[in-house]
Amino acid sequence: MSDNVVSEINLSDMRTSLLNPVILSSIVIIIISVVTLIAYIFGRWKVISFGPDYVPMAPLTALLFFLFSIVLILQFSSLSKQTKFWASITGLSIIFGVSVISLSHGVFFFIPDINEILFHNTDMVAGFPVAKTSPVTAIIFILTSISLLTGLSSHRFILDISAVLAIPIAITGLIISFGYLYNTPFFYGGTEVPVAFATGLAFLFGGFALFYSRKEDTIFAEIFFGASIQSLLLRTFLPVILLFVLIEGLVFSILLTHSSINPVFLSGIVALGSTGVVTVIITLLSRQIGRIIEHAEKERDKSVLDLSNVNCELTKAYSDLKKNEEKLRILADYTYDLEIWEDPQGNYVYIGPSSIWLTGYSAEEFYQKKDFFSEIVHPEDRELWKEHLDNKYKSSSRLSIYVRIIHRNGSTKWIHHICQPIILSTGENLGWRSSNRDVTHEKIAEIALNERDAQYKLISENSADVIWIYSLAEQRLRFVSPSVFKMRGFTDKEVINQSFEEMLTEESYDFVNTTLPLRLSQFKSGDESARVWVTEIFQRCKDGSTVPTEAVTTLVADDYGNAVEIIGVSRDITERKEAEAKLNSALNQIDKNLETLAALNDQIRNPLTVMQFIAEEVGDKNGKILQDQIIHIDKLIDQLDKGYLYSEKVRIFLTKHANNVYNSNKEDESLVLQYKS
Known part of the structure; x- marks a missing residue:
């Protein structure tokens, strides 16, 4: 995969992450927190308050919101599960601890005020100190940390608790925001520090993010974020109505404060306007929802048609499967080899009809007794067969063995047994399949060939003459009999690595080098007289002397008539020469x-x-x-x-x-x- 493709994939993943409502909500909260902290650093805290008569968000609250957003983003990052878990635990512990301490300060005055330690400010607004966290804010932060903590669990019940806790957090933020928008904020005129508008807005986004993050894990989130029409209507109208109410409250508050119009007349105008706007919104949303429903119906009809096509394809596939099954049955029943299928417990699942002519026993007789095959193995091969079975049940690869069996008529047959495990793609073990072929004739021929090879070995190792084989393709000796040591003083292992130039005297090498190509050419043209030659050549000995030899060489041809090897017999003719x-x-x-x-x-x-x-x-x-x-x-x-x-x-x-x-x-x-x- 090229670097450009990888970059495009990473960019796509990044866009998908940024469009996630949880990430978007966290970014909004981070912006509110950072702006608040910057305003306090530069002494411009009035900029972040809803008005001159309302308290701004406290610096400690901004820091807790910042930490809360980071924890939320971490849970959607690509870090390892363990890293995300411990990072979340650390952040939540800080939020929970600071909130408990801040709340306890209002009850136990000996507990230090973290707000005062963090940011000392003596300014007052509406009788309340600036830069001080409200007890209500501390309580909501405690609920927030508990919701985040329970969200780390994998149990459905605990995740439901996390989603339930997110609801009051979002509702509290909504109520606080409504109070400010309608010019009737809570707690003003009392003794408790009220909650700032920015704090309520941040809790609204935070509660929504918590609730949305549990949409696939809890039944409560599924009601709002599910695929049903009810869920679609709920998540369409509810945000629109809430947004409209917020905007209406804001507009009404501004007009009521900065206008001299009769409040009753103003309320009527706003009510009529609101009714018109709501009507337009509902109409537009209804049309949109209608299109969605129509599209869903078309998709449903298409799915029904696809399902019908799939049903036809399945019917055809079933018919093809039956035909293939019949073909496989024919292949299995009419194969030359005896095919056997055993389950993992060693019980016979399938015995091919070939058992009759191979063993003399029918498939039914095999089915009646577990491991019936072992009973017809030749007594002299049963120990070897037992060792094979031990390896078979321990191994997961193909195994092969040659054993003799006793036919029902008393004759002995050699079989080549090959078995292998049957493992499906899912990893399920269906047992073992084995193929058993009659190789009696081949084995008898092999035994006879081995006996003949033994005789040849006896001759080659005890002959006074030197028997050798030279490969024309490899231009080297492939075999030399041990008797070469007596003739030349070299061992057969030393000679097999020598070339003709090293073995022969200069005159003999020139003779061979000149005549061999001519001989091969004559043989290729069909001259049979070139097949066997008798020549006298002189060979070098290990002590530096030379020995006269008579070499009878025969050309060996392949199936195409091309000479591929020379078989030679060299005899020491020193005494004959004398x-x-x-x-x-x-x-x-x-x-x-x-x-x-x-x-x-x-x-x-x-x-x-x-x-x-x-x-x-x-x-x-x-x-x-x-x-x-x-x-x-x-x-x-x-x-x-x-x-x-x-x-x-x-x-x-x-x-x-x-x-x-x-x-x-x-x-x-x-x-x-x-x-x-």
């Missing part, structure tokens, strides 16, 4: 040996052919011996040829065996990935 190195060395050596054998075969056979030719040419005994040695050497060469062929077979066998071992390792890792997926 074995491959040794095997390659052996194969290289065999190749060298085979080359050497082939060379020796050629180098020996060529000279041997020459020697065979020479031995045949010689033909003697020595030639025969030479031929035998040549044949022996030839047989040795044939054996070397056979050894060459055997070495070639050994080489082929070793190469094939190495490939089988490599492929077997990949198959093992594929099995792990399939289980993980």
Whole structure:
């Protein structure tokens, strides 16, 4: 809310307060009091008297009226109730105490005169001292303080007393004012100090303010300020007639004093004038009241019409309510879940028809026994159910629990029970509503899934290979198996916060950083060969060394075919790398040996052919011996040829065996990935 709006609201509240008759009357009394005090301060007390032969209001009286007005205004202020109460008590105590002391001074002369202490004045008017409070004034102030004090109560009877006391206060002020206006003020010519005209006028306004302030609390004020025609007429004519009488008395007094016209003739003229004025006033007021009554009748006819419309709307609303009730009944009776409503004492108010297929028992069987549901809860879950009921009656929020029940046919069913309190907007508690759904199939699947997860956990925590899951969206590892510690020296908690750049050597990181975007692009375009890759990468260890690993990675896609995760199995291939190195060395050596054998075969056979030719040419005994040695050497060469062929077979066998071992390792890792997926 803006400052301008707040200012307008505050200004509106201020205008409403100032237009309050109690506040207006209090302001008039304050003006009379302040003017009186100022006149005494400047020695101009004659200005505030009704005439040179009449006493003015005493300063003490002005102060009491000022305090009285402040107390009245405080009761309509925005201060706290406690602050207004104690401020009023303080002000009323002062008014009551000072009035009692002032009244007692006239009886007991040893009691000091507060008027004399407050304002010393030796002037006399009509034989009476100026600036002295009349005993009548003190008595009325005592009644005023009692009326104000009883008005602080909240009991109707005491408030009636407050309103009753305000009536004589206002009437006294009115009589005193009339006396002055008709040139016959009271108490003049006697021994008691008379009451000043300003004092009577202030009592008139004060009594009216007291009476008006009780208009909503007492039956007496309601007679005058009520909404009935009688009250309207009373508060319309009475003030007008009183005002007219006051004005007439004032005019008659002035004319009688300052005119030489025959008093009888003057009285007749005033009577005729008064009759005419009263006739005009009554006519105008009658017309105004007639308009008000006509307006009230129109409003009544409009109210009757509105009432008829409201009746039609209520009839339609009732019809709609019945239809909605039927809809709600259909929703409740044909819902899949078993709906139950219990009152605050635990008695069943409503049991849905679903109880038949869910429990095997009808709604009537539930109604016959309080807390029937607890009896069909599985024996192993009854302690859990009892704990739930204890929490239910202590809590004001929604509760949920999974329990088993025994069906009427002896089978066991899992149900999901949700209950919540039924609290109306008025705060009334209507009990509890619960929904019970059959979740047997879901629970069986959940138990099977938990068992499978337990097996997976056993594999992941005891596998020598490192199983990991990488989130492509979050660009970080979501899971690493504990076996990473054996491979790299880091714990799984340390590794899960590492990036690829921290985990891999510079060459391996460049390889992954280059190939991964291409692989994801191929997979998105539908290339299934990009789903599973086998790569060799080098990873960093905690001690600063590196370890060669073989990573089998599988892309996991969402429902839209987009890769969201990478599931990987990394294996330490240090020993395999060493074995491959040794095997390659052996194969290289065999190749060298085979080359050497082939060379020796050629180098020996060529000279041997020459020697065979020479031995045949010689033909003697020595030639025969030479031929035998040549044949022996030839047989040795044939054996070397056979050894060459055997070495070639050994080489082929070793190469094939190495490939089988490599492929077997990949198959093992594929099995792990399939289980993980």
